[in-house]
Amino acid sequence: MFVxxxxxxxxxxxxxxxxxxxxxxxxxxxxxxxxxxxxxxxALGAPLDVIVVRKLGVPFQSELGxxxxxxxxxxxxxxxxxxxTGVTQEEMATVEEREQAEVRDRARRFRPGRAPLDLxxxxxxxxxxxxxxGGTARAACQVARARxxxxxxxxxxxxxxxxxxxxxxxADEVICVETPSALWAIGVCYSDFTQTTxxxxxxxxxxxxxxxxxxxxxxxVDVGPVRLxxxxxxxxxxxxxxxxVHGSGSSRHSPRNRYVASVLNQAGLATFLFDxxxxxxxxxxxxxxxxxxxxxRLGPVTAWLADEPVVAGLPIGYFGASTGAAAALWAAxxxxxxxAAVVSRGGRPDLAGPRLPEVRAATLLIVxxxxxxxxxxxxxxxxxxxxxxxLEIVPDATHLFEEPGALEIVAGLARDWFTDHLPxx
Numbered sequence: 001m002f003v004x005x006x007x008x009x010x011x012x013x014x015x016x017x018x019x020x021x022x023x024x025x026x027x028x029x030x031x032x033x034x035x036x037x038x039x040x041x042x043a044l045g046a047p048l049d050v051i052v053v054r055k056l057g058v059p060f061q062s063e064l065g066x067x068x069x070x071x072x073x074x075x076x077x078x079x080x081x082x083x084x085t086g087v088t089q090e091e092m093a094t095v096e097e098r099e100q101a102e103v104r105d106r107a108r109r110f111r112p113g114r115a116p117l118d119l120x121x122x123x124x125x126x127x128x129x130x131x132x133x134g135g136t137a138r139a140a141c142q143v144a145r146a147r148x149x150x151x152x153x154x155x156x157x158x159x160x161x162x163x164x165x166x167x168x169x170x171a172d173e174v175i176c177v178e179t180p181s182a183l184w185a186i187g188v189c190y191s192d193f194t195q196t197t198x199x200x201x202x203x204x205x206x207x208x209x210x211x212x213x214x215x216x217x218x219x220x221v222d223v224g225p226v227r228l229x230x231x232x233x234x235x236x237x238x239x240x241x242x243x244x245v246h247g248s249g250s251s252r253h254s255p256r257n258r259y260v261a262s263v264l265n266q267a268g269l270a271t272f273l274f275d276x277x278x279x280x281x282x283x284x285x286x287x288x289x290x291x292x293x294x295x296x297r298l299g300p301v302t303a304w305l306a307d308e309p310v311v312a313g314l315p316i317g318y319f320g321a322s323t324g325a326a327a328a329l330w331a332a333x334x335x336x337x338x339x340a341a342v343v344s345r346g347g348r349p350d351l352a353g354p355r356l357p358e359v360r361a362a363t364l365l366i367v368x369x370x371x372x373x374x375x376x377x378x379x380x381x382x383x384x385x386x387x388x389x390x391l392e393i394v395p396d397a398t399h400l401f402e403e404p405g406a407l408e409i410v411a412g413l414a415r416d417w418f419t420d421h422l423p424x425x
Contacts, residue, residue, distance in 0.1 A: 001158060001178045003403075004192040005032065005129055008157035008177070009039025010402070013255035015175050016125065016155055020044045020253045024123040024153070027051035028204075029140055030110055031196035032186075033128035036157065038204045040127055042262045043255030045216075045231070048208035049117040050201065051126060052107045053139045054099035056092070058085050066092065068139030069100055071107050071116050076142040109198045111205060120148035126171070130186035131159040134167050141170035158189045207266075215310065221274065223300045226281075230274025230301075233265055234310050240418050241270040241311040245298060247322020247347075248288045251275050256400065256407060257321060260345070263411035264319075269418060270311050274301065276327065289323060291351050295330035299337065306338060315340040315423050318361075319414060326351035333358035341421040343414045346374060346399050349381035356384040363389040364417040366410055368397030 002008040026046045028037030034050060041048035055065040058081070066087055067077035075096070082092070107116070124144045131137050141152050154171040158178045168174050178189065187193040217232045230252060234241075242264055244257050252273040261271040276294045281287045298318075305316055316339050320328035325347020332339045333355035342363045349356065349365060363385060367375045375393065382391050392413055397406040 001180075001189040002191070004190060004194075005035035005196070006039060006405075007402070008129060008190070009036040009127075010043070010255060010259075010407070011177050012036060012127070012155055012157050012175075013040045013043035015177060016040060016044060016153075017251075017253040017255055019123065019125065019153065020046075020258075022123040022151075024125045025049065025117055025119060026125045026127060027117075027140070027144065028201075029053075029126065029128040029136060030106065030201050031198065032193075034201045034204050035196055036129050037125075037127035038208055039255075039259070040125065040155065041208055043258045044125075045233075045258055045262070046125070047117055048205060050107075050110050050205065051140050051144060052103050052110065052116075053136065053143045054103050055135055055139045056095050056099060058087050059091050059095060061085070065135060065139065068142050069096060069103060070140075070143035070147065071103060072147070073100075074143050074146045076139070076146055110201050112202065114209075118148075119144055121150045122148075123151040123153065124149040125153045125155055127155050129157060130183075130189060131156050131163055131167065132183060132186055134159070134163045137167055138170050141167070145170075158183065158186065217310070221301055221304050223297045226278050226297075228274050228276065228278070228297065228301065230272055232270065232272045232308070232311070233261065234270040235265050235268050238268055238270040238311065238314060239422055240264075240317055241272060241305055241314045242317040242319050242418060243298070243301060243305060244271065244273045245294075245318055245320040245324035245328045246273075246276065247320070247324040250321065250324070251282070254321075256345075257319070259407060260319065260411045260414055263408075264415055264418070267415045267419060269415070270314065272301075272305060276301075276324070289351075291323065291326045291330055294323070294327035295334075295352075298327055298331040299334060302331065302337065302339065317341040317343070317418050319343045319345065320347050321345045323348055323351060325349055329359055329363070330355045332361045332363075340423050341418055343417050344378075345410055345414070346371060346401065348374070348377060350377040353381065353384065356381060357386050359385060359387050361387060362417070362421045363387055364413065365389070365391045366413055367391065367393055368399060368401060368406065369393050369395045370397060371399040374399060 028034035318328035325344035
């Protein structure tokens with residue numbers, strides 16, 4: 001079902017994009033759930049942490065839990081199981097002491113020198129690489145609730161319908177990509193199910209924590225009769241600001257573009273993810289493919305970026321996908337447009353055909369090697385460009401760059417194109 005945990009995380013993130021507006025906290029269940037959670041957090045623009053929990057097993061029947069414990073002394077006990085099994089207070093205390101020591105040890109290994117994120121009043125998304133019995137996931141939901149989470153969403157790539165139904169008793173919402181009728185092991189659902197190490201968990205948390213300090217602003221930009229929502233992320237000492245121009249059927253919540261934006265942010269580039277159409281307009285296919293309309297709105301957005309105090313004076317770039325790439329190139333061809341560089345991901349530059357010779361910004365076209373129709377359209381469009389340009393073909397990638405490592409290649413190419421084309425002076 002999944003190539004690896006990265007693939008599972010990207011696919012799971014697509015099911016969760018509606019949560020981006022809730023500013024959730026994403027918690028990965030170590031170890032295997034953390035690489036999946038990392039992709040989800042990147043797509044949602046959310047902070048990432050681990051949720052270290054241990055099930056409290058009945059001494060003579062360890063698979064049966066009488067409760068769970070987490071960091072900070074959080075303790076959840078099921079009185080019904082205690083009553084049914086007759087487990088004594090002394091036996092419970094022995095189990096709790098052993099498991100609490102394990103919680104402390106794991107937390108130190110995964111998150112050295114840092115406190116867990118505050119969950120009070122937040123929407124919390126708990127992520128694992130799959131659920132077989134659901135015992136640990138259930139404990140995580142209970143512990144998150146005890147730590148003050150206002151809403152708990154459990155998100156996994158794979159699980160059986162009966163186990164997922166039981167987990168809905170502890171989570172406000174359960175989201176799953178694949179639901180086979182039977183599942184004897186999570187690993188059979190992955191081509192690569194290599195064990196995640198403690199070091200990998202710590203590194204993913206470090207990367208998600210962001211070595212780059214950023215300011216994040218949610219804004220509304222007035223463009224004629226409409227107001228367009230967007231999110232501006234500005235790292236310290238940013239040298240570029242890149243506007244993401246989304247394609248047909250997409251939005252500022254696109255997990256793929258949010259992933260690319262996070263890579264640019266880590267490289268010290270500011271990003272602006274926004275919608276060119278209102279919620280009411282998104283269902284109008286005429287507007288979705290009206291490149292002149294989209295480019296006409298991108299112009300005022302670009303002018304707003306040029307005047308916005310936190311990014312004023314920075315070179316402006318466009319990152320366009322699908323029809324958004326056509327709008328980006330169309331706008332870049334307008335007289336006086338200040339954009340310095342354009343990157344197209346699986347774009348349709350052919351839809352900006354008449355304007356292509358007028359584009360002055362350095363342009364990079366990125367296309368998947370197996371996206372044959374779009375590749376042909378890009379090759380033809382490239383012949384009409386008179387600016388500095390380059391066509392990069394990602395081997396074996398399809399239109400959405402869903403293959404393992406493909407989107408990382410796209411993000412790296414975009415980052416390098418912008419950093420290599422920083423205007424002099």
